[in-house]
Amino acid sequence: MLILNNISISRGDLVIADKANLRLEKGKTYTILGPNGAGKSTLLKTIFGEVPFKGDIHYLDMPLSLKHLLKWRKPIGYMPQDTVVEASLTVLEVVLLGRLDALHMHVGDELLTEAAKMLDMLGIAHLAHRDVMRLSGGQRQLVMFAQVLLRQPEILLLDEPVSALDMHHQLNLLEHVCAYTKANHVITVMILHDLSLAAQFSDEIILLGKNNVQAQGHAEEVLTAKIISDLYNVDIEILKDSLGLPVIRPMRKLT
Template sequence: MHLSVENLTFGYGSKPILKGVRIDGIGAGKVAAIIGPNAAGKSTLFKCLAGILKGTGNIFYDGRPIEAFRREEITKHVTYLPQEGASNAVLTVFEAILLARQFSVSWRVSDDDLVTVSETMEALEIADFALRYLNELSGGQRQMVSIAQALVRNPDVLLMDEPTNSLDLQRQLEVLSIVRKATKAKGMTTLIALHDLNLASRYADQFVVMSDGMVYASGRAESVLTPQMLEDIYGVHAEVSIDSHGQTVVTPMCSARNRIANRRPEYAQLAV
């Protein structure tokens, strides 16, 4: 499902959060990394794309404005995984993931539902604690359950807000690999908010860089992950290179503030 955004604006009272966001297009089978510093507006953007918040401007799915979709249509086509993760409901892991397959009040569990849940748990390697209760899990395990809940819905559009938080490095690589493969195999449109730029470079097809509620730049890693962008948006001095696999690699060197301070004579005198 093709996604595009035109002049999306949203705020809480008199405080603007999104300021004319434009995304020209993210197509089916593509993974887009939404990157930017804290408070850039990434989570608010996802909530608007999921129909949870309503701003001004336009959001289009396959050329159709979001306002033209009924609430149940949005719920069926778009899955949003927030940062908060799985709840503390008194459910087993299997029950919580199965419940995520519910699309209507009249829903009945089918063989397909059971197979989808089982296969997803196996792929994410969480089947071993299928019968444990959510409140017995570690933060990382609960995050894996949340990711499974998102994937079993087989959405057309998948919005994942920092899904690798609380996960160790191995799990981060595994999860993003599974999400990328599912995106390609099922023709999903996937947007992932990430802070790790090198992980984003490895798994994303395109980037949207946000800062202060606006889009600073968008495109492929090699055109977006530049030393100038990293200084402008993240306030860091960094080196950018291409590794032996053709991936763009970011190596942060120091805070841009420290770099400026090191040039000041008074700073040098203090260090003597």
Template sequence: MIRIENLSFAYKRAGKSHQVFEHLDIAFKPGINVILGPNGAGKSTLLKAIFGILDYKGNVFLQETPLATMALEEKISQIAYLPQMDIEQSSLTVLEMVLLGRLPELQRKVRSEDIAYAMKSMAQLNISELASRPFTALSGGQKKLVFIAQTLVRDSDIVLLDEPINALDLKRQLELCQLLRSKVQEKPITMIIVLHDINLAVRFADHLVVLRENGTLYAVGSPKEVMTERMIEDVYGVIARVSCDEDGVPVVSPLSSFAQ
């Protein structure tokens, strides 16, 4: 489990300070935790803070251990992180790119075990046929899947994914969400995922975390608890209808923006 307490962070540029969030308290439970919120709410910044690449104030705990006290190698061995920005150019093949995700385990010579993990990760994302292809020859969506495979190949207990469905078509989005769902069912992984697609979030998430535009916490809970017409109005400034399908899953139908 990941727990943040009294977390604050501000960007400083040209002598000016922009407060992203302040005194934030959130507990991320095992399962799929989806962070929702409008642009500028601090969703990606929150993932960076959890991974420890920002100079924040407050505490981030892995179980009961403050992440700030953990050695980098120990942190990397337990947490896998897919940032929003991806590398576009590389001289490596797809298989070699995925193997980079095993860096904490890799020795001077790549072991058959590492190859097996990489091939399994690619197979789960249906990109095995790309293994020998040059990374630079791939489409944007294929590159995204390679980075996801590189992140999941670690088999970490904590997985941070920043907008993983960007650049993926509808079929690939559903396949990825179904894969993530199967992984948290296999063992108690804590996944923290930033998404913009509300309907995918409510269908596959166990827990939703909603941030307002000013970075404050609006709500935490199950999709049924959190996904209301009032929340969409308050957080997104959108009038929407929220109903439930035959499986009891909330379905959001946006109607209009308050700005219109």
């Protein structure tokens, strides 16, 4: 279990989180939602050890400590929102960097096969020998996701992993996120902006706003008209899909 206890995060005079608490279990996919500036990306960076904080963060009874940051990050696969690859590498080479600790002058067949399977699973095997600098933003996003999975993480932190993807690839990637999380008993925490998409692909929703966690739970419990309207300052209509999950429809203000 990943535990955040009384976490406070500040940047200058700006309070991002004030004694926030979270309990995150293995084998579950959690999606963080909230308006711009609510601190979603900052929270992921805090868990990864990039942002100073007050309080306690523990994983399997190991505390997050700057003194032992490399040890803390070892089981974490982190995909930030803006991932830039500036070197002229092939897609396969970029994916292999996910296992930098296992790379030598000669890359073994087993690792190559594993990387090729990741690319095939995400539908981008045909890009394996393409220069990553020549790919579209969406294609690079899939490449970086493959790199993160090759690390075989126990904790998966994904900051807007589908922001540059079309509808087909959004669904494909999120299906793999959920399947990987359950099959490998991983703790997955991701950030999405599409509330309806989050409802489909999350075991639990975490709503951030007003310097704290406003709600955590199943989509149908958390994504209510009152909570969403208060956080996002919009009028909404909540529909139900064929599975009974909420579909959030923002309402246009007619004048």
